[in-house]
Amino acid sequence: MMTELMIPLTVLSFICTIVFIFCRPHVNEAIPATFGALFVLLSGSVSFGDLGTITETIGGAAVTIMATIVMAIVLESFGFFHWAAENLAAKSKGSGIRLFWYTNLLCFLMTLFVNNDGSILITTPILLLLLHRLGLKNHEKIPYLLSGALIATASSAPIGVSNIVNLIALKIVNMDLYMHTAMMFVPATLGLILLTFLLYAYFYRILPRKLRTINLSLSNKLSHPLQGDASPIPREKRTKFMGYLLLFVLGVRASLFVASYFHFPVPLMAVIGSLVLLAWRWYYLKISPKDMLKKTPWHIFVFAFSMYVIIYGLHNIGLTNWLISFFQPMVSGSLLQASVAMGGLVSILSNLFNNHPALMVGTLTLTNMGLDPLTLKISYLASVIGSDIGSLLLPMGTLATLLWMHILKKGKVQITWGDYLKVTSIVIPITVIFTLVVLAYWVSWIF
Numbered sequence: 001m002m003t004e005l006m007i008p009l010t011v012l013s014f015i016c017t018i019v020f021i022f023c024r025p026h027v028n029e030a031i032p033a034t035f036g037a038l039f040v041l042l043s044g045s046v047s048f049g050d051l052g053t054i055t056e057t058i059g060g061a062a063v064t065i066m067a068t069i070v071m072a073i074v075l076e077s078f079g080f081f082h083w084a085a086e087n088l089a090a091k092s093k094g095s096g097i098r099l100f101w102y103t104n105l106l107c108f109l110m111t112l113f114v115n116n117d118g119s120i121l122i123t124t125p126i127l128l129l130l131l132h133r134l135g136l137k138n139h140e141k142i143p144y145l146l147s148g149a150l151i152a153t154a155s156s157a158p159i160g161v162s163n164i165v166n167l168i169a170l171k172i173v174n175m176d177l178y179m180h181t182a183m184m185f186v187p188a189t190l191g192l193i194l195l196t197f198l199l200y201a202y203f204y205r206i207l208p209r210k211l212r213t214i215n216l217s218l219s220n221k222l223s224h225p226l227q228g229d230a231s232p233i234p235r236e237k238r239t240k241f242m243g244y245l246l247l248f249v250l251g252v253r254a255s256l257f258v259a260s261y262f263h264f265p266v267p268l269m270a271v272i273g274s275l276v277l278l279a280w281r282w283y284y285l286k287i288s289p290k291d292m293l294k295k296t297p298w299h300i301f302v303f304a305f306s307m308y309v310i311i312y313g314l315h316n317i318g319l320t321n322w323l324i325s326f327f328q329p330m331v332s333g334s335l336l337q338a339s340v341a342m343g344g345l346v347s348i349l350s351n352l353f354n355n356h357p358a359l360m361v362g363t364l365t366l367t368n369m370g371l372d373p374l375t376l377k378i379s380y381l382a383s384v385i386g387s388d389i390g391s392l393l394l395p396m397g398t399l400a401t402l403l404w405m406h407i408l409k410k411g412k413v414q415i416t417w418g419d420y421l422k423v424t425s426i427v428i429p430i431t432v433i434f435t436l437v438v439l440a441y442w443v444s445w446i447f
Contacts, residue, residue, distance in 0.1 A: 002354045003031035003068070005043060006043045006044050006045050006317060007034075007045075009316050010040050010314060010319075011042050013036040013039040013043070014036065014040075014313075014314060014353075015140065016032070017033055017035070017307075018357070019308060020032040021033070021354065026394075029399060030299035030306065031038055033302070034302060037305075037306035040309055040312075041354065042311050043229055046316060047314035048311055048391050051309070054309060055172050057168060057172060057308065058171070058301075058305055058308055059269075060167070060171060060265070060266065060267045061168045061170075062300070062304060063267035063270065063271065063272075064161060064167055064266055064267045065294060065300065065303065066296060066298075066301065067267070067403045068113075068162075068445070069114065069296060069297060069300075070114070070116060070274040070278065070292055071120060071249060071277055072118055073296070074277045074278060077232075077287060078232065079232065080242055080246075081122055081126065084109075088130070093210065094211045094212075095209070095210070096210065097207055097209065099144065100203070100207055101126065101200075103144045103148050104151045104196055104434035105197075107148040107149070107151045109152075109157045110123050110160070111152050111162050112155065112162060112253070113249055115156065116152060116155065116162060116163055116388075116398070116400045117300075117399060117403065119150055119152040119155070120312055120400045120401075120404050120407075123148055124145065124148070124407045125407065125411070127148055128141075128407070128408075128411040128413065131144060132372060132411075136211075138413060140206065140208055141413055142413075143199075143206050144288075145404075145415070146261045146423060147200075149401060150199065150427075151196060153398055153401060156300075156386055157188040157435075158184060158189050159177075159193070159257075160180045160184075161253070161256055163388065166387075166388070169380060169383070170344055172367055173259050173366065173367060173380045175377060175380065176260045176261075176263070176266075177256060177257060177259075177260035178257050178260035178261040179235075179377070180381070181227070183439075183442070184381050185382055185442055187385075187437075187438040187439040187442050188385065188435060189390075190434075190435070190438055191385070191389060191431050191435030191438065195427060195429055198427040198430060199423070202426065202427065203425055205243060207386065215403060232285055238436075248276075249277075252270075252273030253275070255269050255273060256269055256270060257338075280364075284332065292380065293305070307356050307357055307360070311360040311361055311364070315361070315364045319380065320364050320365045320368055321386045323361070324368055324369055325366055327369075329355060331369060332369070332371065336437065337372070338375050338379045338440075339378055339381075339382040339436045339440040340433070342379040342380075342386070343382035343383065343386040343432060343435075343436040344390075344432075344436075345386065346382075346383040346385075346387050347389075348392065348434055349361060349386075350391030350398070351390070351391060351394045351396070354396065354398065355387040355391035355398050357385035358360075358386070358391070362383040362386070363380060368378070374443070378440065378442075380426075381443075382436055385436055385439065386432065392424055393421075393425065393428045394420075394424070395420055
């Protein structure tokens with residue numbers, strides 16, 4: 001009886017979970033994912049023995065991302081993000097063109113320091129307040145908000161540490177963070193640069209040339225659940241202090257790649273960096289680390305674990321076998337074929353099902369194709385490009401863009417799916433194809 005129900009229950013659990021996440025983006029995504037995972041367990045497609053394998057696979061990735069989020073919370077305690085927003089307004093010097101470039105730079109850096117979802121949650125409210133204070137109309141706000149969201153989400157591609165699903169996939173293909181960056185940083189960064197210029201070309205006529213002069217003091221005006229009310233650092237010391245803080249965070253991020261190169265546990269290095277920053281805050285601001293227990297979004301780990309249970313169930317009932325039979329001839333050809341085929345597959349799956357399960361399905365499929373090591377690596381990296389950039393074609397492709405649209409509604413900025421698709425249908429396919437081709441030639445050249 002259980003065997004008869006296994007396939008329909010597993011497939012139904014997956015579909016219901018994804019549909020609920022799409023339709024209710026304001027609901028904590030861990031809730032539907034947990035229920036979906038429970039039904040998959042009840043169906044028998046995932047055994048309790050499989051849970052141990054799943055825990056081992058995602059454990060290190062979850063710890064790394066959690067440590068990164070802890071660092072972001074500490075940075076906010078010092079008023080770092082508010083300070084960054086003040087500088088964004090000041091450096092624009094009344095130019096709407098200059099503000100466009102600085103907006104995208106801010107969103108890129110936030111993803112580099114935190115992760116893609118965290119970057120959306122931090123930068124979108126800041127931009128909403130800034131654009132409102134500048135008195136821009138709805139259509140004038142969209143270029144900054146949409147380009148910022150696309151860059152923030154796509155910026156998780158160059159380095160695997162900025163996206164939990166990338167880290168999970170790294171574990172599956174047995175690839176270290178250093179190798180991922182060596183093979184991916186140049187192609188993905190070139191893709192990001194192209195994406196930014198395409199967005200600029202698309203929005204050039206809409207961008208306001210002159211912005212009104214305002215006395216913006218974001219550190220005392222912002223109000224958001226992830227952010228405090230003001231920087232505790234005296235204004236005359238703030239720039240120098242934030243510079244030291246920035247150097248420390250960059251050092252910690254760099255240490256992750258050094259650790260990967262020397263085969264030192266990356267999660268442990270991330271935890272060490274977070275603990276040092278917590279100790280610094282405790283000494284300087286007298287804030288106990290206990291607040292991390294409340295502020296850290298533990299549901300991210302629950303969501304990742306639950307989604308992987310569901311995907312593992314689909315794998316066990318034969319989904320990956322079907323994908324293998326269909327895609328293996330294409331992937332087994334040249335490196336260019338492997339890159340375009342897997343990048344295209346995961347892009348399509350991401351826009352249909354969301355990029356988290358899409359990359360997991362794609363990675364599990366790759367590991368069962370019997371590919372040679374280099375083809376496996378380039379196919380995995382192409383999957384990441386599809387997951388992190390190709391998924392942006394539709395708003396439902398990533399949780400980050402769903403959260404972004406929800407925040408815009410609360411901020412009373414109107415952007416329809418049609419408005420979104422007018423932009424992404426042009427810039428995303430060009431960027432994805434370009435990045436996949438560059439990836440194939442880059443890897444061929446360095447190896």
